[in-house]
Amino acid sequence: MRSTAPCQFETKRGKNKTKSCNRDAMPQRVMFEGAGPGSQVPAHMTRVPISLIGPDADYSDKTVKVRLQRPAMCTGKVVRIGRLVSLASDNNLLKTVIQEEDSPPNASAQNPSINVVLFGGLAKDFNQAVNQGDVVVASGFTVGRSPTVHKDKLHPFNLLLSGDEARVYVCPPPPPPPPPDPRSLPADKRCSALHAEVSRATKAPKYTYSGLDALKAGSVVNAYGVVVFFKQPFKSRGTDLCSTLKITDQSNQRIACSVFGEKLENHPKVFQVGDIVRLHRFKVQFFNSSMTLVNTFGFSVLAFDGAEGGSMEPRTSSRSFHLDQEDRRTVEELRSWAAGQALLPPTPTTPLSAAQPKAYFDLTCQLLAKAPIDSTCTLLRVWDGTRCAHTLLKVTVEPDATEGPSSFSEARERLIANILVYDNHVELAGQLKPGDFLRIYNLRAIPGSSKVPGHASSHQQEEEEVDHLAFHLHGGTAYGRGIRVLPENSPDVQEMKRVMEAVPDEDDFSELNDSQLLEVWSTPPESAEAEPMECSAERSCGHDTRTVTLSDLKRSDPGLVHHVRVQLRSYEPHRLHQALKLYCSKCTSMEDVPNDELVARLFSEASEDPAPCSPPAWALSGRVAIPGERPAPPTRAVGVHLSTRLLGEDRPKELLFLSGSTLEETRRLAAGYQNVVPVRSSGGHMALLDLSAPFLFRGLKRYFGCKRCSEAAVREPVCAEGLEPIDEKVLAEALGVQLLQFVLLMKLELQDASDRLDVFLWRDAESFFGVSAEDAAANQEAQNSIRQTMASLCPAGGSTDLVSGGRPWMDLCLTAYRTEDEAGRNQTCYQICHSIITKPASTHSNANPA
């Protein structure tokens, strides 16, 4: 392993007063090493080359994911640092890419790179400690499949750093080039190894930078500044494009700055207020009682992310620029100064979900399609992965005129905003390509019906589009109005893509919009619309028993099976949802399914608990926006807790613990995830809700636990090798919940010519109806099937007369058994078993066999 130069780290960061990487105060997880990893990393560790990370490596026989068997570490140079993603007040995630520094001799041309994902405090500490180019050593990591391997073409596995064992050692970068003046080097020190660096240094002039309070009219200067206002390049009245900026620095002067240039790529790549620019060769002019800066021949502009801990990669199209340690330090100083000045907007852009009528805002989005409307207006169809709380304006254009798809699925359409860009922006819009990531500045959300040029709406359409939100990018450049293509690697685009990836699949969305499904059981009137269907019942048993009358049967000894031919006289309960019960196979208790009112109350009580909840160590906590419904209330965010293990296995949608959500929100979110477990805070810990509430939502299905037999606690489920799907059984087991089974229980009053008899339909109810109770609890089709069957066997309001009532005759098998009633008296009960409903296509006989 390489050893990097000592002490650089100290000079670079140790003395930086604003950086909060005080060694004494820092947690021990990120270690700052003055010397290289070779001398600091514990000697007992085995270094695993990046190329050998994965399931086939010989250091483990486990597959998919492995906690390394013996102390192992992995080292590489930091080539990319993602943005610190805050998931909750005390939880974070940061992704970085490290590259092997010294490949084995027989390795392929390019050094392998791997994604490293850090969680929690480690991510935060690392974010403050690391700079691009640093060498890091990671240990105590787990390895998970990389969900982004197809996109980033990096290593098929990720290093995952979370928990107490995870460590990252941050080491300084290789020594910087020698001083820029080669004359200061003795001739005999200009050895060949340094030659390239030296020759580059001779070309790079030593720049001095003017403070913004020390500008003298007529001079040409270099300067740094934090952007406080900017306009994207726009066409000037002359020959060039013009960018205007206003910048500031520690002097608090605000200096206007103009950049002229024919080519877009030579303009500063400023994307948001707070960005930092470095200007070379700008002329100072006096205008309107203050100094301004204008580019001169041979100028250059670099732009940097203004966020503390942000990337040091300068944004420029220039292939030759000089950037040294001093520049990096200046940027860092401006960043920390600006952070204290609150110059950066708290929310640089507004997602569609937060767009408010009449408001101006900046939008980061992806272009899906565009179409010219007329010479002064172009339609841009964009999305950002969030759903606007307001109904969006629909704009119809000819499919032929559209670049990109001319239509999308209904689900996707609900996420697409139509933006009308006008006048001077039309030309730039013409250069945009579907797929581009955009930032649109000073976009306006306009409520109410909106007329689109050339698409005069009829009166009726106008009525329909009241309250719809339209987005306009008005003409002009006031307030920085404009459009900029963002590079895909920009942190904001990366963040947006994460949101987009979390959007449920389109199938899930179609379920989402059928949220009425669950209300069916409690929605009267029943069977009014159910078309009576001719059906009957027949036995599926193999008993060789002759058919008896009900009066014969009543005189028989219990404990036998009987065959009868009967009609259904009446049944209970008439409200089908009351027939659905929860049965515990352990304590054999049966209870009603809690109604939504009760369950909703439990959810709201659980989310009212103000006690802070510390999620378990294995959980990654954050917040998620609830998809809105029409008419949508403002979108709300609720707490989510994910299993880091599942995340590492690229199974993020398989299990979600949800806190603080209402029943309705839980139901809505459940449509997009395989398993949603509602949780609450209890004594500072994460706990399940009262077991009267479902402990699990799977799509439209809900699962309950037995209060008597469960010892519930929130635990991470264990799945063998990541192959076993997570279902209600796996989760019940993991959570200590005794799973209750949905059953159907009905009491039927049977009749024949001889007598009447009350019988239960329970154990064989599912096969009788050909419908599972679990489906019946969640699925309208299943419910309809049962309702139709009952309506057919026992028409509502129909006569019970054996002949004129017209009720179908059923051949049933009954078992008789003895039980005790509540008073302890013996009684005989009957149950329908081994009998199934038959639904003949057309022929049906009413013939009375008696």
Next chain:
DNA sequence: GTTTAGGGTTGG
């Protein structure tokens, strides 16, 4: 080694 712009919203 010229000019442009030099912030602050009409709205379709």
